Amino acid sequence: MAVFTPVSLDEARRFLAGYDLGEVVELAAIAEGVENTNYRLETRQGSARRRFVLTLFEARTDEASLPFCLGLTAHLAGRGFPCPTPIEDRSGGWLGRLNGRAAAVIEWKTGAWLRTPSQADQAAAGAVLARLHQTASGFAGRRDNPVGPAMWRRLADRCAAGASGEDRSLLDQVEAALARLDDPFTDDLPVGAIHADYFPDNILFEEGAVSAVIDFYFGCTGPLVYDLAIALSAWGFDAEGRAMPEALAAFQRGYEAVRPLSEAERAALPRLGEAAALRFTVTRLHDRIFHDPSKLVTPKDPAVFLRRMDHWRALENA
Ligand SMILES: Nc1ncnc2c1ncn2[C@@H]1O[C@H](COP(=O)(O)OP(=O)(O)O)[C@@H](O)[C@H]1O
Numbered sequence: 001m002a003v004f005t006p007v008s009l010d011e012a013r014r015f016l017a018g019y020d021l022g023e024v025v026e027l028a029a030i031a032e033g034v035e036n037t038n039y040r041l042e043t044r045q046g047s048a049r050r051r052f053v054l055t056l057f058e059a060r061t062d063e064a065s066l067p068f069c070l071g072l073t074a075h076l077a078g079r080g081f082p083c084p085t086p087i088e089d090r091s092g093g094w095l096g097r098l099n100g101r102a103a104a105v106i107e108w109k110t111g112a113w114l115r116t117p118s119q120a121d122q123a124a125a126g127a128v129l130a131r132l133h134q135t136a137s138g139f140a141g142r143r144d145n146p147v148g149p150a151m152w153r154r155l156a157d158r159c160a161a162g163a164s165g166e167d168r169s170l171l172d173q174v175e176a177a178l179a180r181l182d183d184p185f186t187d188d189l190p191v192g193a194i195h196a197d198y199f200p201d202n203i204l205f206e207e208g209a210v211s212a213v214i215d216f217y218f219g220c221t222g223p224l225v226y227d228l229a230i231a232l233s234a235w236g237f238d239a240e241g242r243a244m245p246e247a248l249a250a251f252q253r254g255y256e257a258v259r260p261l262s263e264a265e266r267a268a269l270p271r272l273g274e275a276a277a278l279r280f281t282v283t284r285l286h287d288r289i290f291h292d293p294s295k296l297v298t299p300k301d302p303a304v305f306l307r308r309m310d311h312w313r314a315l316e317n318a
C-alpha cells in the first residue's frame, strides 16, 4: 500500500488546525498509488461531515513542481472540469509541511476506476482527455516534462548498475529503443498542459460517466498528442501488452469527437506511442530493480509496457 510516511490521527489534527475544515474524526490509509502517501480524511463541522485526501509528497515528486500541478487542477476544477480542487489553508496556500514532507489537502471525489472499461467507457475517457486539453488552454503555468528523454537516459544508466536476469534483457531492449528514438519531441506540434499519467487508475467513473481525473503530479507542458499517446498506451492494451484494436479505436474516437487531431499530430502519433511505451517501461524497470520491500508497494511490470512498442512500430512502418 502507498503509505511511505505514516501520519497519526493527532499529527493530522495538528496539521488540519491550519485549515478551516472542522475537526478531524477519521484518518484512513489509502492502499492504491505508487508515488505519494495518501490518506482519506474525514472532518466534522457542526453536523456536516466532509471527506478529503491528505497527500504527503514523496521524494520523487519535486516540490518545486507542486504549484504547477495543484494550480492546473485548481484551474480545471474552477472551469467545471471533473477533477479535485486543492483546498486552501487559512493563509490561502495549498501546501504545508507534515512529518518532513510537503503536504496538501485535496477535495475527495466519488467514483471508482474501471478494471474492464467497455468501449463506451473508453470513448468517454478519450473525450474527457480532450476536454482537459481544451480547458487547460488558458492555464499560464509551465513545467518541463520531469520524465522526458534526459530522464529516460539517467534512469537507464542507474538500472545498468543493478539489472540482472530478465531485467538485464529488458534493459538491453530499452537501450535499443533509446538509440532508435533519440529525442522524439522535435516536431512542431500543438503544445499545452498535459496530464502525462492518464491511466485507468487515475480516472474515476460513477454511473457510467467520468466523475474525476486525479493524480496530476506528472502533469507538465508538452505536445497534446503525446498525452493521447500515453493514454492510448494505458487504455488500449491487454494485461500481456497486446493491442486491443477496438479499445484503441473507441478511445481515439472519443478524443477526436471533442478535439480532432491535425494531420501532423496524426502522423506523429505512432512515434509518440513508442515514446510513451519507452517512458513507462524505463520507470517501471527502475522501480522494480530498486524496489524496497519494506515500502509494501507492488512494482508494476515493465515487460508488458515494452511490448506495446510492437504495435506502435508496426503502425509507424505501415
Ligand atoms: N481526490 C481524490 N478523491 C478520491 N480518491 C482519491 C483522490 N485522490 C486519490 N484518491 C485515491 O488514492 C489513490 C492513490 O492516489 P494517486 O494520486 O494515484 O497516488 P499516487 O500519486 O501515489 O500514484 C487513488 O487510486 C484513489 O483511490
Ligand SMILES: N[C@@H](CCOP(=O)(O)O)C(=O)O
Residues within 6 Å of the ligand: 032, 033, 034, 035, 197, 199, 201, 202, 215, 280, 283, 284, 300
Ligand atoms: N501509471 C504509471 C505509474 C504511476 O502510478 P500512479 O499510481 O501515480 O498512476 C505506471 O503504470 O507505470
